[in-house]
Amino acid sequence: MENLQALLHGFAIALTVQHLALMVIGVLLGILVGVLPGLGAPNGVSLLLPLTFGMQPVSAIILLSSMYWGALFGGSVTSILFNIPGEPSSVATTFDGYPMAREGKPTTALATAFGSAAFGALVGVILITFLASWVAQVALAFGPAEYFAVYFLAFASFIGMGGAAPMKTVVALAIGFAIAAIGIDTVSGSVRLTMGIDELLKGVSFVVAVMGLFGIGELLVAVEEELHARAVSSKIDWLEVFRAVGRLPKHATALLRSAAIGCWMGITPGGPTAASFMSYGIAKRFSRRGQHFGSGEVEGVIAPETADHAAGTSALLPMLSLGIPGSATAAVMMGGLMIWGLNPGPMLFVDQKDFVWGLIASMYVGNLVAVALVLLTVPVFAALMRIPFVIIAPLIVIICAVGAYSVSNSYLDVVLMLGFGVIGYLFKKLSYPLAPLVLAIVIGDKAEDAFRQSMLMSKGSLEIFFDNRLVTSLVIAGIALLLLPLLLQILQLLRGGADTRDEKVKVT
Amino acid sequence: MISRRVLELLTAVLTGSFGLAVIISSLDDGIGWGEAGVDPGTFPFLTGVIILGGSLYNLARGWLAEGVAVSRADLRRIAGLFVPAAVFVGAIPLAGMYLASAGYVFGVLALPKRQSLLRSLIIAAVTPVVLYIVFERMFEVSLPHGEIAAALGY
Numbered sequence: 202m203e204n205l206q207a208l209l210h211g212f213a214i215a216l217t218v219q220h221l222a223l224m225v226i227g228v229l230l231g232i233l234v235g236v237l238p239g240l241g242a243p244n245g246v247s248l249l250l251p252l253t254f255g256m257q258p259v260s261a262i263i264l265l266s267s268m269y270w271g272a273l274f275g276g277s278v279t280s281i282l283f284n285i286p287g288e289p290s291s292v293a294t295t296f297d298g299y300p301m302a303r304e305g306k307p308t309t310a311l312a313t314a315f316g317s318a319a320f321g322a323l324v325g326v327i328l329i330t331f332l333a334s335w336v337a338q339v340a341l342a343f344g345p346a347e348y349f350a351v352y353f354l355a356f357a358s359f360i361g362m363g364g365a366a367p368m369k370t371v372v373a374l375a376i377g378f379a380i381a382a383i384g385i386d387t388v389s390g391s392v393r394l395t396m397g398i399d400e401l402l403k404g405v406s407f408v409v410a411v412m413g414l415f416g417i418g419e420l421l422v423a424v425e426e427e428l429h430a431r432a433v434s435s436k437i438d439w440l441e442v443f444r445a446v447g448r449l450p451k452h453a454t455a456l457l458r459s460a461a462i463g464c465w466m467g468i469t470p471g472g473p474t475a476a477s478f479m480s481y482g483i484a485k486r487f488s489r490r491g492q493h494f495g496s497g498e499v500e501g502v503i504a505p506e507t508a509d510h511a512a513g514t515s516a517l518l519p520m521l522s523l524g525i526p527g528s529a530t531a532a533v534m535m536g537g538l539m540i541w542g543l544n545p546g547p548m549l550f551v552d553q554k555d556f557v558w559g560l561i562a563s564m565y566v567g568n569l570v571a572v573a574l575v576l577l578t579v580p581v582f583a584a585l586m587r588i589p590f591v592i593i594a595p596l597i598v599i600i601c602a603v604g605a606y607s608v609s610n611s612y613l614d615v616v617l618m619l620g621f622g623v624i625g626y627l628f629k630k631l632s633y634p635l636a637p638l639v640l641a642i643v644i645g646d647k648a649e650d651a652f653r654q655s656m657l658m659s660k661g662s663l664e665i666f667f668d669n670r671l672v673t674s675l676v677i678a679g680i681a682l683l684l685l686p687l688l689l690q691i692l693q694l695l696r697g698g699a700d701t702r703d704e705k706v707k708v709t
Numbered sequence: 710m711i712s713r714r715v716l717e718l719l720t721a722v723l724t725g726s727f728g729l730a731v732i733i734s735s736l737d738d739g740i741g742w743g744e745a746g747v748d749p750g751t752f753p754f755l756t757g758v759i760i761l762g763g764s765l766y767n768l769a770r771g772w773l774a775e776g777v778a779v780s781r782a783d784l785r786r787i788a789g790l791f792v793p794a795a796v797f798v799g800a801i802p803l804a805g806m807y808l809a810s811a812g813y814v815f816g817v818l819a820l821p822k823r824q825s826l827l828r829s830l831i832i833a834a835v836t837p838v839v840l841y842i843v844f845e846r847m848f849e850v851s852l853p854h855g856e857i858a859a860a861l862g863y
Contacts, residue, residue, distance in 0.1 A: 252848045368770070372724050372763035378756040379731045386738075389749040394734050417794070424790045425783045592824070592832065595817045598794045599810045602801070603840060607850045612802055619798050626787075627720045630778060649752045661742040 208330055211558030214259060215566050223260055224267040224563065228571045229578070231271020235287045236279050236582045238590075239420040239597045242272035242288060242530040243639065247408040248604045250537050258541040259559040265537060266517070266560065267567045269530050270322070273473070273513050274575040275582065277314045277506060282307060282583055290473035290509045293481040297494060297501025304497050308438040311579060312445035313499055314506045315572050317456060320449070321507035322568040324460040325467065325514030329521070329561055337522035337547035345654035346665045350675035352648040354682070355525045356637070358469040361682035364478065365634040373633050377641025378648070380405050387646065388653055400613040407536050407642040408608045411529070413618040414635050416601035418625020420594055437579055452503050455484055459504045463511025468519055472528040472636050473512040480508030514564060521557060522547055525644060529636040532643040713778040717771025721764045728760030793817050805855025807837035 214220070234245035246265050253261035276288030281298035294314060301310040343351070360370045383394045384404030395401040449456065459480040466476035484504035485494045494501045516527030517534075524546035526532035538545045549557050605618035628635055641648075659665035667673045731753055738750030779787070797813035804812065815833035818824040824832075844850045 251850060366767075366770075368763050368766045372760055372767060375756045375759040375763065376724060376727065379727070379753055379760065382735075382753040382756070386749045389745065391738055391749045393738055393749055394731060394753055396730070396734065421787055421790060424786050425779070589823070591818065594790055595793070595797075595814050596836065598790075598797065599813065599836065599840070602798060602810075603806065603844065603852060606806070606852060607844065610851070610853075612853060615798055615801060619795060622791075622794075624723075627716070627723070631717055631720055633720075652752065653747045656742075657746045661747070 204330060204334055207334070207554065207558045208562055210554075211560075211562030212566075214555055214559035215263065215563035220260060220263050220559075220563065221566070221570075223264045224567045224570045225574065227264045227267025228271035228274075228567065228574050231268035231273075231571075232275035232278070232575055232578060232582055233271075233585075234268070235272035235275020236585060237593060237597070238279070238285060238287060238423045239416060239594070240600070241276075241415050241419065242269050243411045243533050244416045244601070244604070245272055246530055246533045246537075247411045248600065250408060250533070250540070251604075251607045253537065254540065258538070258543055258553075259556045261537065261541060262534065262556065262560050263563045263567070265534050266564065267570070269513065269534070270564075270567050270571040271575070272530075273510055274315065274318060274571050277318065277509075278311070278575065278579055278582060279586060281310045281314060281502075282579075283586055285586075290477050290513070291505070292474070293477040293505035294502060294509070296481065296505075297496070297498050300495070301497035301499075301502065306497070308436075308441040309445045310497075310502060311437070311576070312442040313449065313502045315575060316446040316449050317452075317459070317503040317507040318510040319568055319572045320456055321460050321463050321509065321511035322514045322564075325464055325511045325518075326561065326564045326568070328464055328515055329518045329564070333518050333522045333557075333561070334550050336518070337550040340523050340547040341551075343547070345651045345658065346668065347672050347675065349648060349651035349655055350666060350672045350679065351523055351525060352644065352651060354675050354679040355470050355519070356641070356648075357679040357682040358471065359634070359637045359640075361685040362466075362469065362471050362475070363634055363637065364471075364475045365632055367686040369631070369633040370637055373628065373635070373638040374641050377638040378645045380410065380638075381642050381645025382649065388650065398613070400611055403609060403611075405617060405642070406608045406614070407533065407639055409605045409614045409618050410621050410642055411533060411639055412601040412605045413621025413623075414625035414628070414638065415529070416597060416604075416625075417619065417622025418629055418635075420597055421622065421626040422629050424590070424594065437576060442576065448499075449503070452500055455488070455500045455503050456507055458487075459484065459507035460511045463508035463513075464515045466508070467512035467515030467527045470516070470519070470525065470527045470636075470640065471512070472516070473509045474636075476512035477505035477509040480504045510568075514568075517560075517564075520545060521549060521560075524647065526640060529639045532636075532640045536643050710777060710781050711779040711784065713774040713776045714771060716778040717774045718768060721768035721771050725761055725764030725768065728757045728762075728764055731757030732761065789821075801853055801855065803856050805858050806852040807841060808855060808857065810840065811837045 231245060234240040245268050249265060249268060253264060272288060276286060276291035277294050279285045279287040280291040280294040281302050284295050284299040286292040286295055298310045298314060356374055360367050363370050383401055385402060386393050392402060462480045463476045481504050484500050485491045488500050490498055516531040520526040520531045520535050526535045535545050543553060601618060602615050605614045608614060655665050666676050735750035735753035735757060739748040740750045740754045741748055793813060793816060797809055800809040811833045814836050815829050818832060819826055819829035844852055
């Protein structure tokens with residue numbers, strides 16, 4: 202009951218003219234970066250970040266989160282109409298969305314995608330409404346050891362469930378941690394890892410990394426794949442929109458299952474991309490029409506879209522209540538929170554009630570605004586895709602350069618950004634995951650502080666991580682997740698071994 | 710043409726040398742348990758070790774990779790995007806963000822004759838103006854004006 206009251210108070214904050222206007226601006230900008238290949242939600246949000254420094258934190262977060270929702274929707278538009286995923290998390294939407302649109306049903310595909318996306322987002326927000334303050338309450342009792350255990354669990358789940366090669370995830374994560382350590386050490390005051398370069402004293406901002414990794418890196422991948430926008434008609438048939446949304450309840454099982462997968466992957470930081478792929482794969486396996494997947498099947502659109510948005514929204518739950526972002530974009534937003542002088546984590550629910558509940562209420566409203574706006578603007582943004590890539594590419598490079606520079610007015614950041622671009626290209630090409638790297642840059646310092654404080658408390662003994670039931674179970678869960686890929690590999694080897702033995706038997 | 714194996718090995722060597730640099734640098738800061746708690750170099754040292762170890766593993770795995778990663782045509786397209794971008798970034802300290810971005814856009818569009826001269830000129834002129842209005846005016850973020858502008862007294 203207390204939550205509902207707080208939520209109503211939040212609506213009073215979110216439903217002001219100023220905040221509604223910010224939502225519209227945010228969503229439109231979000232759709233724009235979502236549609237443009239090479240610019241995504243993490244980039245868009247980091248680009249806007251320097252522009253929010255003068256705002257009230259709650260207004261700033263409403264603008265940034267609305268941009269996130271817009272980007273999630275925008276990514277699906279290009280996936281369906283052009284077979285070009287505007288966002289990594291909408292890759293799985295191309296599998297059935299584009300064939301459906303090519304068969305002359307673009308409106309059906311878009312409406313189905315937006316409808317199920319809105320459902321996924323709704324489930325995510327409801328989850329946050331009822332769970333976030335409870336999680337925060339539990340977390341209020343956390344000491345440094347528990348915190349470190351939670352960080353450890355978060356990073357372990359990336360390695361165990363992220364879907365990329367485990368060792369590549371480990372390397373990406375550790376690089377992020379090392380980058381976070383560059384600059385002045387907050388505990389001892391000594392200078393670390395600057396290699397004698399004075400400009401590195403202030404550290405390397407996650408914004409610089411995001412601009413390069415996601416901006417330049419994605420551009421390089423896009424130019425290599427030589428994208429050709431072959432659009433199907435982008436006209437919206439409004440009657441069909443309502444008919445398609447009306448048909449959604451028939452797929453209730455798929456919707457609920459995908460939303461559950463999405464929420465799970467959003468909270469345990471697997472992220473929207475992994476969620477959409479996993480949901481698509483599971484839907485394909487369990488659907489009665491599984492063999493038709495890939496040729497324009499309705500559930501093939503529902504599954505990834507619902508999970509993508511459920512994961513996108515619920516990624517904010519651990520960010521708000523624990524200070525651990527569930528996706529790369531959430532990590533950028535959390536970086537923003539720290540810049541605005543807020544301390545992400547359970548204390549937000551005590552000290553910053555207006556901020557937290559204003560944000561949560563705005564998530565309900567913002568997603569509705571996003572659905573309406575994306576439907577209205579599909580033809581406009583589809584036309585944008587017809588601008589030749591050669592014009593868009595240099596503009597994106599300039600935007601990334603300006604974005605990197607404006608973080609702290611440092612030219613070195615622009616050079617670093619370009620370097621991150623090369624890394625981003627190599628990592629994308631060889632399927633190293635980028636999200637853990639960004640996450641580690643953002644929360645690396647906090648994780649290290651938690652570790653060092655626990656060590657101080659225990660006078661250097663690791664036993665503190667097995668001191669009570671809570672911290673022990675967190676650490677053990679983390680270790681279990683770390684060992685999961687190894688276990689699966691062994692299992693596969695055993696089964697593989699058994700298979701070959703069977704074959705041998707058959708041969709003889 | 711770059712094979713997948715070469716690309717995997719290159720990346721692993723790159724990450725590995727970063728890890729090594731982190732290890733060496735954090736050894737200077739001191740590792741282990743000191744009087745004031747955990748020494749500042751400890752955490753980076755551990756991450757460095759993890760990076761190096763993981764990179765060695767990826768190096769070994771990368772040796773087994775097969776196939777072509779980047780074809781000659783791909784490489785040309787990538788260079789076509791990256792080289793001008795790098796020149797643009799390199800030109801910023803001298804020419805400033807505005808001049809450099811105008812020159813960059815014009816160069817990329819007009820020189821390979823991808824767009825008509827007039828169109829390239831217009832886009833090249835509009836870009837810095839928009840940048841100026843959005844950043845310098847609306848949000849009061851000053852972008853670098855460059856040495857040329859400084860010499861002219863701006």
